[in-house]
Amino acid sequence: MAKYFIGLMSGTSMDAVDAVLVDLSSLRPHIISTTSTSIPYDLKERLLKLNLEQFIELSELAKADYQIAKLSADTVYHLIKKTTITIKDIIAIGSHGQTIYHQPKADPPSSIQIGDPNLIAEQTQITTVADFRRRDIACGGEGAPLVPAFHRHFFHSKKEIRTIVNIGGMANITALSTNLNAPIKGFDTGPGNVLMDYWCQQQQNKSYDENGDWASSGQINHNLLESFLNDPYFTTPPPKSTGRELFNENWLNKKIKTNPLLAPEDIQATLCELTAQSITHAIEHYAPETQQTIICGGGVHNKVLMERLHTLNPHPVSSSEDFGIHPDWVEAVAFAWLAQQTIHRQPGNLPSSTGASHPAILGGVYYA
Template identity: 45%
Template sequence: MLIKAAVAASNPTTLYIGLISGTSVDGVDCVLVDFSENTPKLVSTHFQPSPEDLRNEVLEVCAGAPLSLEQLGTLDIKIGHFFAAAVNELLAVSKTLPRDIAAIGSHGQTVWHKPNGAHPFSMQLGDANSIAYLTKIKTVADFRRMDVAAGGQGAPLAPLLHQDIFYCATTDRAVVNIGGISNITCLPASGNNLAFDTGPGNVLMDYWIGKHKHQRYDENGDWAMTGRTVPALLDRFLAEPYLKLPHPKSTGRELFNGDWLEKQLSDFSEIAPNDVQATLLEFTATTVACDIGLLMQPSALYVCGGGAHNAALMVSLARKLTNCKVDSTAALGIHPDWVEAVAFAWLARERMLGREIDTAAFTGAVRPVALGGVYSA
């Protein structure tokens, strides 16, 4: 009996759950990950689409709608409950018990990201107390704010996982996560790794197709493919000052949103909507490819995030990066839909193991810090 207990104590569970709802606000990605081997193994996944009313509320807040403290508190709880229900669904589909899970890593829903200025902050909602209580699982959350406190941008954090599992000592690799916003991770064989947000991923394309065709996104990039890039408009997009800022840098819906796009379009009212969509797709591909090209000549680019499903975007990226194979992260063993959620399971594990994380090359934090707070009911 005594021996059994000692084994259990020295062999804690290696299962973690990762949760992320990104800038697209499409829903919450939930993953169950086993860290018993060198590379994290995806055991089970679940995607819970955001209910329409909750999504609209979040989008309004992200667009700067005034919010009372009561509304803020309520939204925090609503999102926390939404995330907890998604975890409980993941447990049900994977037939896993709460006690089998070491911890949940919950990113939360970003509602405002302001990493620069006199009082920088990054705000995520989704009450971690509720998640821990409703799932009966220890929850690690609030990953970004310690990084900001340490002088970092608080973002991007997924590159920490990219570095850990996708780095290869013999090939020059790059990774791009194309969610609402895009972030690149340069992983040259030399080990001089770097990461930052390049700018828009899907957020502007989603806005534009939503406005003109009432669709959440441009499936496959099909609508964009019916149009053609308008060079003068692309140049206007590329004149955005954020793109010229040195890294480390990060951005979000606060900058790249419908208002931003409408402002750029004010001198281009005669352009057909599908040509605007084609130009937006080209904008995303150009910023990603140029930023990578300025830093390294990768022999392979691995794409994750919803943008990996946009065939037109993948083709455009491949065209811009010569002598570089463009593939999704599935080629490295993790399906592109789940990489970011795995990153938050990984971050939860780092936190539970008490490790400080060096984010200097990615977010610019001045020294390694432990990311995330631990909540247990």
């Protein structure tokens, strides 16, 4: 019997709400339908303001919370409309929400995702699971990354040692062993697409560098690259997680000021190399026995980045599509799966990845 769940994901890039309808009745999730709704420019600007400014107006927070929830509910409507499946057939929605604050090392530690699940549940009439990260933080963890448990479920192999790399706004890795019961390392390696996207928007008036074409026209500046890689985050041992709170336009602009004569395309090429090298460094130091690296997330479409990962790593580097799941939908499927874990009262975090004191059932359930 089919077990239908919906996963909603809006990542650090703040470009869209991704939605996937998936059947989780077997070990291998079966994707039924997908859709993506772009986040309007004015809402993205509001989200960035909430994310970057030290002091915010509660009215702005309330507006963004409502707008993301409304956009999510509308996205679910369009997702279901593409199928013959009815609302009553769907067990739950797993909604990640939009992160506006992630400081697990602060006092007090916290991670805040907005997109009111009450509104999503009410407008879709589907039970909604949300606010996944804060329970892990309450257990002493980072609240991120949460996808390693799903990566183990979907990508584990008894025959080869695999490392899963998700390249969204930030990049994270999951180092899998052939032993299903072995502790799993998973952590954020640093910026994925976020700085490349920002620089492309500023200099090219484009939302992202399609195929990495602009980066390919530039030259890597090794002085600037060294300045990037000197950030203490890259040598901090896991468990660790990061976001726009650290790797943002202010961080980048301070680095660029020390190299003011660089051509914009050279900076883009160097940012691409930063992502490639920080991922590779993480694999070399924390997953040195890797036999296969599997890439998912939007970064897989950056040909220059993928070429560099192929060159820098001694083992095969492949897209998750080669293993049965399109790279654009892995995270959304993961949150559908996490919703199932919560509905079934099963843990969704991996303490060996997040640093939590114990496995925990994640999120809150908002009934239809």
